[in-house]
Every structure is written in structure tokens, then in C-alpha cells.
Amino acid sequence: MSERVLTGERGAEVWRRGEVAVHVLDPAADVDVLHAWVTRPNAGFFGLGGLARDELRETYEFVDSLPTHHAYLVRVAGEPVALVQLYHPEDDPLAAAYDVQPGDVGMHFFKGSEAVGWPALGAALARFGFTAPGARRVVVEPDVRNRAAIARMVAMGFEPAGEIHFESPHGPKDAMLAFLTRDRATALLAEDPPPR
Numbered sequence: 001m002s003e004r005v006l007t008g009e010r011g012a013e014v015w016r017r018g019e020v021a022v023h024v025l026d027p028a029a030d031v032d033v034l035h036a037w038v039t040r041p042n043a044g045f046f047g048l049g050g051l052a053r054d055e056l057r058e059t060y061e062f063v064d065s066l067p068t069h070h071a072y073l074v075r076v077a078g079e080p081v082a083l084v085q086l087y088h089p090e091d092d093p094l095a096a097a098y099d100v101q102p103g104d105v106g107m108h109f110f111k112g113s114e115a116v117g118w119p120a121l122g123a124a125l126a127r128f129g130f131t132a133p134g135a136r137r138v139v140v141e142p143d144v145r146n147r148a149a150i151a152r153m154v155a156m157g158f159e160p161a162g163e164i165h166f167e168s169p170h171g172p173k174d175a176m177l178a179f180l181t182r183d184r185a186t187a188l189l190a191e192d193p194p195p196r
Contacts, residue, residue: 003134004105005070005086014072015131020116020124022084025071027060033073033080034060037112045146046110047170068092072128074121081113084125089139097166098177103136105129122156126185136182141175153178157188 006014010026025034035056038048048056063069068091074082085108090100107129111121129138142149144163154160158178165174 004088004103004132005135006072006128006132007070010064015128017124017127019077020121021075021078022072022128023075025060025064025073025083027057027064030073030080031057031060033112034083037083037110043110045143045149046108047168066091074125076113076116076121079113079115081111081115082121082125083110083112084108084128086129093166093168094139094141097141097164097175098139098161101137103134104139105132105135105137106139106141108140118152118155122152123189126156126180127189129180130182130185138180138185140178140180141173144174144176150176150178156180157184159184 008014008024010024011029012024013021014024015022031053035053037043038046038051038056043049048059051059060071063071063085068088070086072084072086073080074084087106089095089104089106092106094106107125109125111118126138129135140153140158141164142153150160158180161177161179163174164177165172167173
């Protein structure tokens with residue numbers, strides 16, 4: 001485990017709450033699931049739909065090689081349901097768009113299955129983002145056109161901080177910056193039962 005982000009061997013379970021388990025992504029073993037998700041017509045904002053299966057595997061092998069960026073596969077009762085990426089914002093293009101604070105953790109998430117609803121999955125992801133003791137604030141930056149993602153982040157407790165513009169790996173991005181502090185997450189999730 002790093003100061004802000006959980007680490008482990010490919011495929012290892014690193015966090016669990018109820019039936020929700022988070023595993024370190026295995027780019028080879030998990031590529032078929034990921035490719036099926038990111039090539040759907042509604043997955044355009046995630047920016048990976050144009051990649052062939054091998055290109056997607058190579059992309060996540062590269063992510064796996066970085067000490068500052070980590071990818072995870074979330075499962076509910078053993079079924080893959082979401083991809084989550086956590087990263088150090090100061091080591092990402094996002095750093096050019098806002099004032100990174102100590103303890104910030106960037107998060108991207110992609111829901112690939114309907115096995116669990118967003119309220120339960122969102123609460124689990126918010127908890128997971130703060131599992132490492134050095135994580136003080138989770139930062140998200142969905143595309144400003146992605147109204148569904150913005151609604152989900154607000155429902156998860158993130159507080160919008162305004163629009164930003166930066167050069168992402170997929171080209172220029174206009175995004176809605178939002179933050180969730182550890183204290184706010186703790187208060188919001190205090191009464192939340194574990195998902196089933």
C-alpha cells in the first residue's frame with residue numbers, strides 16, 4: 001500500500017465491503033471484460049472505445065507500470081461490475097488545471113454492469129478512495145458534456161468546483177472539477193449499510 005493508493009499484485013483483492021470486492025486490475029486476464037465495456041456506444045466519454053483488444057491490454061500494462069497510477073476491477077458477488085482508476089494528480093495532466101493539495105487522489109470510474117445500482121456502488125467507491133491513510137481528498141473531472149457522470153458524482157457527495165480545461169491523453173478536455181474530502185465522505189457514509 002502506498003501513502004494514498006492501495007497497491008498489490010495483479011488480480012489481488014485489496015479491499016472488500018459486503019459483497020463488493022476491489023481487485024488490482026490484471027490487464028491480460030481482465031481485458032475481455034474491459035474491452036466489452038469500453039467499446040459500447042455509451043462509453044464514448046471514457047475515451048478507450050477505439051482501441052483493439054491488444055491495444056487496451058497494452059494501455060493497462062503501461063498504467064500498471066506506473067507507481068502513481070493504479071487500476072482496479074470491482075466485483076459484486078464475484079461478477080465484474082466496474083473499472084476504477086486512482087492516481088496522484090500531481091503526476092497527471094490534470095495538475096495543469098488546478099492547485100493540487102497534499103493528500104489528493106484522482107479517481108476515474110466506469111460502471112460496466114447493472115448487477116448493482118449506483119447508490120450502493122457509489123458509496124463503495126467513495127469508501128475505497130479513502131482506504132489508504134494518506135488520502136485526504138478525492139478529485140474527479142468528468143467531461144462537462146457527460147451529464148450522467150456529473151449527476152452520479154454529485155449523488156456520491158462530490159462538491160463541484162467549476163469547469164476546467166486541460167490536455168488529456170485523448171486530447172483537449174473540458175471537465176467539471178469536483179472534490180470529496182475525507183471528512184465529508186465519513187459524514188455522508190456514516191449510516192450507509194454495506195451493499196449486498
